[in-house]
Amino acid sequence: MMSVGGVALGAASYATWLRDASADPISYVPYLFLVGAALVFAYIVFGQAATGVVVVSDFGVSTSDGGPRIPWHDIQAVCLDEHGLSINTSGDDLRVQSASHSTAIRHLLKQAERRLGKRVDVADEDVAALAPWDGAVVTVSPAEPPQVTGMKCRASGRLLSVEQDVRMCGRCGVFYHHQTVPKRCKACRKKLWSS
Ligand SMILES: [Zn+2]
Incomplete structure (x- = not known):
């Protein structure tokens, strides 16, 4: 362009x-x-906006245009201003422009508030100021599982080599080895199992 x-x-x-x-x-x-x-x-x-489709799943947030794929537990802050949504991490940040993606931003914020709590710093009036609908259609499809090869269990440090060994925290997307899943998630404190 x-x-x-x-x-x-x-x-x-x-x-x-x-x-x-x-x-x-x-x-x-x-x-x-x-x-x-x-x-x-x-x-x-x-x-400079995240164009294409914004993908929100249990794993995290990504866009269809090859931007960073950000797991929930890597997100440090989510902020909304008059131009759009910023998702800040220790590495690559993601910007989603409100002019073209107001529907995606509303959907993303709902998920982020549930999963990230206080890390979402968004005023109700800024959400209300978003365009009610930008023509986008929200579709639900099975998320593609991320590559786990080379990743380690957050609790035990065990290498995750095959997909069957992997359990994931459904709130923040941290991975665990199925034999060493802690009682509560190490990252977000969600209860993972009860004895
Ligand atoms: Zn978690």
């Missing part, structure tokens, strides 16, 4: 100022300017 817009603006500038002045004017130059400026503007407004 940015490059096509840039090329259009460049071509329009060339045709207007750098071409031989004695040549006939080109009629579509104003349109080139308009299209170029619109594309660059659209890129600036929407380009």
